[in-house]
Amino acid sequence: MSRASRAVAILGAGTQGRRLAFMWSNCGRPVNLIDRDEKQLQASIHEVNTFRSTFPKFKTAQEWGKVSKFPYAQLREALSNAWLVLECLPESLQLKRRIIAELEQHAPENAILASNSSSYTIGEIIAGVQLKRPERTVSMHSYWPPETCPLEIMGHDETDPDIIPSLLEESARHGFQPFHVRRESVGYLYNRVWAAIKREALLTLSEGVSTLQELDDIFKAVLKTPKGPCEQMDVVGLDVVLDIEEHYAQTRSGIPQAPRDLLKQMVAEGNLGVKSGQGFYKY
Template identity: 60%
Template sequence: MKGVVAILGAGTQGRRLAYMWSSRGRPVNLIDKRSDALEAALLEVERFRTTVGKKTRHQGGTVTTFGVEKLDDALSGAWLAVENVPESLELKRSVVKQLDGISGMDTIIASNSSSFTIQEIIEDLELKSSHRCISLHSYWPPETPGIEIMGTKITEPEIIPLLMKECKEHGFNPFHVKKNSSGYIYNRIWAAIKREALYVAAEGVATPEEIDEIYKDVLKTPKGPFEQMDTVGLDVVKDIEENYAKKRKALPQEPRDLLARMIQEGKLGVKTGEGFYKY
């Protein structure tokens, strides 16, 4: 597939996606309202190229940065536009509508949302390309290359196989989510694990450190649930949990209350230097 991949949002996930989509020599346009985020993103992409890229034969496509005031230019010639804005349904709906209004008729508009389905995002929006809107949720590339592709009942049939092919060629490990599913495949399973881990800690049954240790001891994984939540960001974890809670009324409040206390203390995880652990 020729043409540009436009990525809106140069945060942690956006810069990782910029690396992946440029890994086969194709151009990426990275967009953000903050110039410092764009500068940091370019440094991160270069770091991946000199580390991970040496093993995967990275071909070094260009990554060009744009401020949001130049969104029209950034979307020019894009075959794929991916939004990576914060996990707010209203914000994502607004961004997708904006992308739809600016991008070409053939552009696939994708959301990287971890908890909102593309069906929720585009519902009742007047879009010219709703049949070309899709969920394209990645995890932690390049270390974790899993990516989930989920359409709607009106998604053009050729889009899913095209994205399965393109994602695989760019180093992702793609999975097709065959039905509308809040949380996709993996996140539904992971949500139950992290929620119960938070509940155990909130009740004082064990500390986060102890929970992580027994989790790693039994399952032989490199990180426990609290270490993983710190990496993602506790504010993001809470936003996702709040969304699940709106859809599943029986979920316990205690895990969200614990996250709220951590956030109020400024402990968001790795990005602030302290979460359940210090960094």
């Protein structure tokens, strides 16, 4: 079976999983979407079809690849013809470690195993995990496709160097804008810069230097961006932002405490951003 006809298997049919299913199916490639929640799977198929009518520019082949839904109980079958296996699960290190070992157990020997984690590097995830083929593992962090298509691809000390050019080529062919992170880096490329912006925004608010609205407004006025840093954090989810900030604090010295304290207070009050209807702003 040629690589072009082999599936991309995606574990996790949430916001990112369904968007990645759309992207990877736009050149006729089959996608196997896996989740424990049948309602989540059904909603994902519906949203993939919505994307196909909303973003026709991504249709680069005569036919879209078939997106098939698989319950987690059929994991072995879902991975059987996979060229690339991608996990899109919550930011729990222990969960990701357990899952990456299970994915390797059921995936073909020549499949590439990738994590979409935004805060943990693949080196951190596989540390202490007994893998037969650690050289087949990479990080592949996406943003908000199809609206925002950058994709950061990062290996680790043992990654087979031949894998990276292949992933850069295939992802570009499917409509991504790939970037190679050349050394393991917590936060990849963009998120390292974004981390400094959001942390300083939170620190500014905690010190009472500015109102929320003024802070976002001046950011948008100077940089001509559609959203300010607090608006953007609301979209990401303040619980997710907090988890990422906690991880930065664990891996780097000198991270200020006040931004995390502000986030902890908001999360404790149930203000998670857009998904809860209230974050920095009300939705």
